[in-house]
Amino acid sequence: MSETDLPETDVDSAQLDEDDRLKPEFVRSVLDAVEDGDAEAARALVEPLHPADIADLFELTPHELRAALATALENLLDGEVFAEMNDYVREDLIDALSATQVADIASELDTDDAVAIIEDMEPADQREVLRALDPDDRAAIEEALRYPEESAGRLMQRELIAVPEHWSVGDVMDYLRGHEELTTDFWEIFVVDPAHKPVGTVALSWILRTPHGIAISDVMQREQTLIPVDMDQEEVALRFQKYALISAAVVDPAGRLVGMITVDDVVHIISEEAGEDILRLSGAGDGDINEPIHLTVRTRITWLVVNLGTAMLAASVVGLFQGEIGRFALLAVLMPIVSGMGSNAGTQTLAVMVRAIATNQLTSSNTGRMIYREFRIAAANGAMLGALIGIGTLLIFGNVNLAIVIAMAMVINNLIAGLSGVLIPVTLDRLDVDPAVSSAVFVTMMTDVMGFFSFLGLATLFGLGG
CATH class of the missing domain: 1.25.60.10 (MgtE N-terminal domain-like)
Known part of the structure; x- marks a missing residue:
């Protein structure tokens, strides 16, 4: 063979x-x-x-x-x-x-x-x-x-099939067969009025199964999702997902049909936007392995410099308690645990919120409920983590006050992380700033600063550095 x-x-x-x-x-x-x-x-x-x-x-x-x-x-x-x-x-x-x-x-x-x-x-x-x-x-x-x-x-393509509403199914079939220059890749036919405004759609399956003498207006589906020509592609993708569309008409400001968008283009957008948001959360830019090195360096260094600034701010908080740390070295050993766990908790909440904003699940009508929801989650997680770290600290170091301090700091920083993970992306979104781009930096800053401050401040109050 x-x-x-x-x-x-x-x-x-x-x-x-x-x-x-x-x-x-x-x-x-x-x-x-x-x-x-x-x-x-x-x-x-x-x-x-x-x-x-x-x-x-x-x-x-x-x-x-x-x-x-x-x-x-x-x-x-x-x-x-x-x-x-x-x-x-x-x-x-x-x-x-x-x-x-x-x-x-x-x-x-x-x-x-x-x-x-x-x-x-x-x-x-x-x-x-x-x-x-x-x-x-x-x-x-x-x-x-x-x-x-x-x-x-x-995003739209202009190659589409549009027919007047007064035609019959037979007229449409003759039109499709008699014009070789028409596009060959389409799933539905758009029906337009004399002003070229879409009034309905007809699936190809309906055309093939309907007698030729039936008016196209009698078999068309009048309910349709129209896409404004200036709509952002991410919003286009959300409409396709919400209404299970295969294709949709694109209209200009006057409502005239100017193009169509098909689901194969939308699949690409969904993949592109999802990956883009994930990469923006990390400050990695496009994250494309084919991107020129100088562009990658320029994108990443910008956010690394910002992170450096927030790290120095957190370090300055630690500096306020250097006397206590010098007198009780265990504080230096344990304080990264509080800030690190807070950062992880904040990142979890932030990822959920950015996705909710991107998919229009988070709106002004449910923002308050989401804040309360995340507060409860943060309180529950903080209580459980605080109990675990408190018991562990007591068993390892045998210091009751230290165990209480780190447990309380863990609860406080988890609450800060939960609230920051919601409020920061929501605030940025209200200010028309993409929350996927800059939220992570501010959430990390809040959890680091408040983690160090709560732990070292409580340690001072309890006299651990005395």
């Missing part, structure tokens, strides 16, 4: 592992062919791959070999591959292509994917690529670029 007769899974097993990732030995064989100047062998190896896997191949290729790999693969490097590619890798490759080549790639794609390729280019390069496009494609992309980044206008 020849290789071409093998089942598809057997052929793929030479390229992909059980998790559908490209095998290191396969990647190495392709790059060896490229380095040996054997472009034909490289193309033969890569040709069976899905466009997403070809995009992965470029991401796994060292920066200095990507241009050579692109040259070797030639026609395999099409618009679908670029649409699947990591942003930084795509920018890297586009810089090596001519404006005509970029225009050819963009013309193969839906508007939203073409915009994703062109939007990050330098203005001069953008203009050159746009000039090389067909007038219709250029007009659509230029219009999309006028909308804010990460808005529905940037």
